Amino acid sequence: MFTGIVQGIATIEGLTDKPGLRSFRLRFPPGFAAGLEIGASVSCDGVCLTVTALHGEDAAEFDVMQQSLALTTLGSFAQGGRFNVERAAKEGAEIGGHPLSGHVDVTGTLLEVRRPENNHVMRIGLPPRWMRYVFAKGYIAVNGASLTVAEADRQDGWFEVWLIPETLRMTTFGDKRPGDALNIEIERSTQVFVDTVRDALDERLGALRPALEALLRERGLSLDEVARPLPPAE
Structure with a gap:
């Protein structure tokens, strides 16, 4: 771990x-x-x-x-x-980020870099299959670094993370340019929660699911957003 x-x-x-x-x-x-x-x-x-x-x-x-x-x-x-x-973390180690397995789920693509004062913002694109597990204020691992998602847009398939100068100093993120690939590991408890809710909805809704999804789309929502877990406490 x-x-x-x-x-x-x-x-x-x-x-x-x-x-x-x-x-x-x-x-x-x-x-x-x-x-x-x-x-x-x-x-x-x-x-x-x-x-x-x-x-x-x-x-x-x-x-x-x-x-x-x-x-x-x-x-x-x-x-x-x-x-x-x-x-690897030793027993009793302080978890300053969130637990990672070191098993990459997918590679994302760096879409955009912005540099507001004392910050470094990366917008990263992901396939729809994996965006369902990404929520604002939730955790995600990018190239082995535990980061907090600032914003997530499932419709367009991207999320953003903001990096402070110390993070840039200790990592290679300052070297990355739009078009570069990045290793992504989804936060496991979020993945389990989302998959469990989706399975439960499939089981309970059955043939009604397409109608509910269509109704939610009319209101700019999705089942993933309705079933989203609460963000971590501040």
Whole structure:
């Protein structure tokens, strides 16, 4: 498990393609790898990877299988690329963000970047299947960082997150440009809630569901919005 609080930025020192996988050699910030062992888990841009070899005090190797390369942004990186990294949370660790599994659900697309004073706003596009789990004031993980959704538009398929200077300093988000892909992990309790409500509605409404959906559309609503969970307490 991870907390979604990025602990630093790692740089790709080497890439080696092997049958069925690609090996990444990463250089970490000083002190990040203290006590790191083979078999330990590290979140790399939100993807949980396992240490396969250690190189000195601040470098390690990770093997990434083809499925992960295809389903995440890891397959697009070259030597010199940079990852947000976080070590696995220890028992009793403070959860400064929200619990993450390191299993990416989908890649989103950075649609727009705005830079109001002392802020950095990213608008990210998602397929409709996944937007049903995204709510304003809810949590979402982007490239391994736990972020709060500022706004969400299901009709147009996007959500926005606002980043403070400290978040930009500790992550690679300042490097991202419109058109870049981003790894997205949906907040699990929200996903379970939405899917449970949808299943219950399907069971109870049956043939009436299309009529109810049409009625809600006339009023600019959807079943997802009617069944939305309450936002986290301030």
